[in-house]
Amino acid sequence: MSDKGREERRPHGELVAEVLAVLWGAGKPMTARQVNATLDKGLARTTMATILTRLHEKGTVRRTPSGRGFAYEPVEDAAGLVAGRMRRELESEPRRDLVLRRFVTSLSENDEEILRRLLLEAEAEDEAE
Known part of the structure; x- marks a missing residue:
């Protein structure tokens, strides 16, 4: 990959944050295609599906069947997500x-x-x- 390609690539956490912001803003479940269209970043369909699947596996979003795929919605709001991370960090410390x-x-x-x-x-x- 060229140096220019590396500069243009966003950190993964930033993209996940953008995906969650879209879902929080929607107020209703969205498919990977809908999230991708709203972000309008030119991401591959499989990239968005992978991000949402990983968020589901972590328990950050829930999914329900929608057509041949799934629609996703956040389990908690942004404050709840941060509070959960803080609690997990605290629980991991003796x-x-x-x-x-x-x-x-x-x-x-x-x-x-x-x-x-x-x-x-x-x-x-x-x-x-």
Whole structure:
């Protein structure tokens, strides 16, 4: 592959993010062909089908039969997807207390205040139940 070809190629994560953005924006299940047309990047049909199949295998999207293929929709919104990644990272670490401490001390004052408010709200909800 030439140097120019490498420069034009986007990172895989960027393409996946674009696919998810299309699905979130649609608000309804879409086929690989529909996602590909919406992106309008000139991708091969098989490339889009592979991306969506991998997202399905990871549990990021669900699929339902549609014609001879499938229609895909996200399982969670963008915030839910990020929260899930954060939770999985935390669960994989044996020193959860240390990770949480480092995370909290790295927050901006504004984010720290939001986190405090959310914890208080969650506590109040638990007490109300």
